[in-house]
Amino acid sequence: MSSQNDFLPYPKGFATAAIHHAQEPEEWDSMAIVAPIVTSTTFKQFAPSQPKKFEYARSGNPTREVLEKVLAKLDNAKYGLTFSSGLGATTALLGMLNAGDHIISGSDIYGGTNRLFNQVATKFGIQITLLDMSDLSTFEKTISENTKVVWIETPTNPTMQVVDIKAVSEITKRHNIILVLDNTFLTPYLLQPMQFGVDIVSYSLTKYMNGHTDVVMGALVTSDEVIYNKLKYLQNAMGIVPSPFDCYQVNRGLKTLALRMEKHKENALLVAKYLENHPKVEKVLHPGLPSHPQHDLFKQQTSGHSGTFSFYLKGGLETAKKFLTVLKLFALAESLGGYESLIELPSIMTHASVPPEQRKVLGITDSLIRLSVGIEDIEDLIADLEQAFKSL
Numbered sequence: 091m092s093s094q095n096d097f098l099p100y101p102k103g104f105a106t107a108a109i110h111h112a113q114e115p116e117e118w119d120s121m122a123i124v125a126p127i128v129t130s131t132t133f134k135q136f137a138p139s140q141p142k143k144f145e146y147a148r149s150g151n152p153t154r155e156v157l158e159k160v161l162a163k164l165d166n167a168k169y170g171l172t173f174s175s176g177l178g179a180t181t182a183l184l185g186m187l188n189a190g191d192h193i194i195s196g197s198d199i200y201g202g203t204n205r206l207f208n209q210v211a212t213k214f215g216i217q218i219t220l221l222d223m224s225d226l227s228t229f230e231k232t233i234s235e236n237t238k239v240v241w242i243e244t245p246t247n248p249t250m251q252v253v254d255i256k257a258v259s260e261i262t263k264r265h266n267i268i269l270v271l272d273n274t275f276l277t278p279y280l281l282q283p284m285q286f287g288v289d290i291v292s293y294s295l296t297k298y299m300n301g302h303t304d305v306v307m308g309a310l311v312t313s314d315e316v317i318y319n320k321l322k323y324l325q326n327a328m329g330i331v332p333s334p335f336d337c338y339q340v341n342r343g344l345k346t347l348a349l350r351m352e353k354h355k356e357n358a359l360l361v362a363k364y365l366e367n368h369p370k371v372e373k374v375l376h377p378g379l380p381s382h383p384q385h386d387l388f389k390q391q392t393s394g395h396s397g398t399f400s401f402y403l404k405g406g407l408e409t410a411k412k413f414l415t416v417l418k419l420f421a422l423a424e425s426l427g428g429y430e431s432l433i434e435l436p437s438i439m440t441h442a443s444v445p446p447e448q449r450k451v452l453g454i455t456d457s458l459i460r461l462s463v464g465i466e467d468i469e470d471l472i473a474d475l476e477q478a479f480k481s482l
């Protein structure tokens with residue numbers, strides 16, 4: 091295990107909780123070591139309206155329940171809820187709001203969340219303001235009577251800016267606003283958002299949490315009972331639920347989350363250092379590097395960075411396209427967080443749904459490349475990058 095230097099220590103008991111919490115064999119009659127997949131859509135009742143526990147599988151399912159409990163535990167929270175995708179989780183969150191309510195969000199967020207906020211939520215009368223969340227005084231001035239939710243991602247995607255979570259949460263608490271943090275990039279192993287005053291932690295489980303690039307799912311985690319009850323109601327009322335088989339898969343993925351994150355972190359840092367010294371690279375954006383302008387802040391709130399970061403290649407669109415096409419081990423594909431290495435061009439792929447003028451402000455140019463460094467052998471990853479640079 092790599093030394094934590096002056097990053098935060100890894101959360102205590104994390105791997106044990108991921109493997110055991112809410113799934114000891116005594117939990118079910120069969121004493122199975124692995125939590126059973128229950129596929130039944132309905133459950134027999136003792137008498138009308140007297141179920142043992144479950145009634146209908148949209149409202150609750152035993153396999154899903156195990157996953158939701160372990161997700162809550164990993165964030166040191168009371169409650170977890172899963173949804174059919176990461177954006178499904180965000181949709182449920184929007185369901186808590188009324189027409190006329192206002193959301194303030196970081197401007198540099200996941201492209202699909204940007205689209206959901208600006209193209210869909212606005213149709214239902216929800217107001218959205220996108221802001222640079224490092225400018226705290228503008229942020230506080232933008233808050234109005236109807237501001238109900240503040241949404242942040244840290245580091246941001248794809249330009250890797252770090253948000254000061256505690257500073258933001260002090261402001262949201264003062265104004266009685268719900269603070270949501272999308273922790274997809276770091277996972278609870280590297281960032282424990284509740285510790286800094288976050289009310290709801292949001293996940294695309296599709297990424298590191300499942301980690302095997304074979305399930306689309308999302309989650310919301312909270313310790314606030316009122317929020318939990320609202321979201322639990324919406325999960326069922328809006329019908330945004332995952333399948334029992336997918337829940338089983340994600341729960342299985344969580345068993346190796348700690349191991350995988352340590353390897354992602356180590357490999358990505360080595361790739362980032364290699365890129366930083368490469369003459370064909372303009373600039374590397376990785377918050378675990380001392381060259382990152384917010385490296386100190388990043389160290390104060392995380393246990394390190396994951397496998398996803400970005401860099402500017404020298405040259406324009408054509409050079410970037412050539413580089414991405416020549417790579418063999420790094421697959422040219424959207425998404426991130428699986429065991430395999432992926433690479434992509436945000437301006438025309440993951441962030442194509444962000445309006446061009448906004449992309450320009452954020453620095454999402456045609457030479458900004460994002461990679462998701464997997465857990466393959468580091469020598470092979472570097473050799474692949476090297477042959478691609480040589481081809482330029």
Ligand SMILES: *Cc1c(COP(=O)(O)O)cnc(C)c1O
Nearest residue numbers: 175176177178200274294296307
């Ligand atoms: C992928 C992703 C989402 C959306 O999740 P889906 O599971 O694809 O719906 C949200 N936030 C971040 C940071 C993501 O990377």
